[in-house]
Amino acid sequence: MYIEKLALRNYRNYEELFVEFENKVNVILGENAQGKTNVMEAIYVLAMAKSHRTSNDKDLIRWDQEYAKIEGRVQKQHSSLPLQLVISKNGKKAKCNHIEQQKLSQYVGNLNVVMFAPEDLNLVKGSPQVRRRFIDMEIGQVSPIYLHDISQYQKILKQRNHYLKMLQIKRQTDLTMLEVLTEQFIMMSVKIVTKRFEFLRLLEKWAKPIHQGISRGLESLEINYKPSVEVLEDQDLSKMIACFEEKFNKLKTREIERGTTLFGPHRDDLLFVVNGRDVQTFGSQGQQRTTALSLKLAEIELIYAEIGEYPILLLDDVLSELDNYRQSHLLNTIQGRVQTFVTTTSVDGIDHQTLREASTYSVEAGYIRKV
Numbered sequence: 001m002y003i004e005k006l007a008l009r010n011y012r013n014y015e016e017l018f019v020e021f022e023n024k025v026n027v028i029l030g031e032n033a034q035g036k037t038n039v040m041e042a043i044y045v046l047a048m049a050k051s052h053r054t055s056n057d058k059d060l061i062r063w064d065q066e067y068a069k070i071e072g073r074v075q076k077q078h079s080s081l082p083l084q085l086v087i088s089k090n091g092k093k094a095k096c097n098h099i100e101q102q103k104l105s106q107y108v109g110n111l112n113v114v115m116f117a118p119e120d121l122n123l124v125k126g127s128p129q130v131r132r133r134f135i136d137m138e139i140g141q142v143s144p145i146y147l148h149d150i151s152q153y154q155k156i157l158k159q160r161n162h163y164l165k166m167l168q169i170k171r172q173t174d175l176t177m178l179e180v181l182t183e184q185f186i187m188m189s190v191k192i193v194t195k196r197f198e199f200l201r202l203l204e205k206w207a208k209p210i211h212q213g214i215s216r217g218l219e220s221l222e223i224n225y226k227p228s229v230e231v232l233e234d235q236d237l238s239k240m241i242a243c244f245e246e247k248f249n250k251l252k253t254r255e256i257e258r259g260t261t262l263f264g265p266h267r268d269d270l271l272f273v274v275n276g277r278d279v280q281t282f283g284s285q286g287q288q289r290t291t292a293l294s295l296k297l298a299e300i301e302l303i304y305a306e307i308g309e310y311p312i313l314l315l316d317d318v319l320s321e322l323d324n325y326r327q328s329h330l331l332n333t334i335q336g337r338v339q340t341f342v343t344t345t346s347v348d349g350i351d352h353q354t355l356r357e358a359s360t361y362s363v364e365a366g367y368i369r370k371v
Contacts (some may be wrong), residue, residue: 030363168259
């Protein structure tokens with residue numbers, strides 16, 4: 001798949017933008033703070049209905065405007081699909097093929113993207129929250145039901161935390177309601193944990209050989225899921241539920257004292273292991289970057305395996321962060337297969353055929369033109 005046209009209105013620093021792209025590498029050149037990353041973000045938001053840079057949708061709306069609109073036309077193997085997303089102070093409205101979608105979880109997945117930005121190099125060494133967000137966004141692209149489940153989980157978690165807070169300050173004393181909320185919470189937790197185990201196994205299958213290739217056969221990568229409840233990947237549903245119930249009984253008093261939920265998918269983490277050692281703690285910066293790059297390239301292959309089409313790759317200011325060898329490996333991998341957007345202040349020093357054959361655009365003060 002590839003994005004053929006992109007139109008923006010009142011988006012970040014763009015009052016109005018219309019641009020056509022080719023199904024190859026598109027390089028977006030410009031100085032910092034001119035709007036390069038805003039174009040990348042707009043493509044990402046069109047795909048995912050949320051930004052990778054902010055959780056506040058109001059940040060996406062141009063100063064003093066009521067709404068922002070992103071439109072795009074996506075070419076797939078067997079169809080051409082117009083997409084539209086309008087972001088206002090009242091929320092988001094999404095259209096696919098001119099039909100308004102009742103739920104955003106039904107909309108996500110029509111356009112698949114893989115974003116690789118400098119902050120993704122923090123995937124390995126950053127906080128568990130960064131890794132949880134990574135896994136949730138990627139599963140959501142290939143499994144709309146997962147997005148719905150995560151949304152339900154967040155609602156129940158919020159209710160449960162609120163009730164625990166009421167118990168903590170003695171505004172409530174009835175534990176029956178806590179039991180009811182916990183039962184709902186456990187059912188959603190088990191669904192999410194099961195899907196995460198399944199997805200990470202697939203991701204590891206693709207990432208392992210890629211990582212071996214980048215490290216010239218010297219390193220072997222493993223991806224381990226670290227749930228906050230001692231469940232196993234191959235456990236059946238009833239045993240998994242029993243583990244969660246046991247954890248609840250163990251932590252109930254402490255949860256009431258603290259007024260918050262102390263276990264569940266929102267406290268889980270991922271562990272990346274290279275040659276038997278935890279990369280976050282013991283890996284060099286080079287190993288951490290190789291791991292992050294392997295995961296991103298594995299995502300491309302995983303999405304292709306799941307939906308039969310390559311996603312769009314967004315490389316936001318990341319080439320300059322990689323050494324020549326990793327740059328070449330990345331560019332060789334995508335060459336001729338994946339529509340790719342590259343933002344950079346300059347292509348000087350990046351000598352690769354893929355970039356020599358690319359379409360180039362220049363961005364200045366919220367205006368974009370083909371060079």
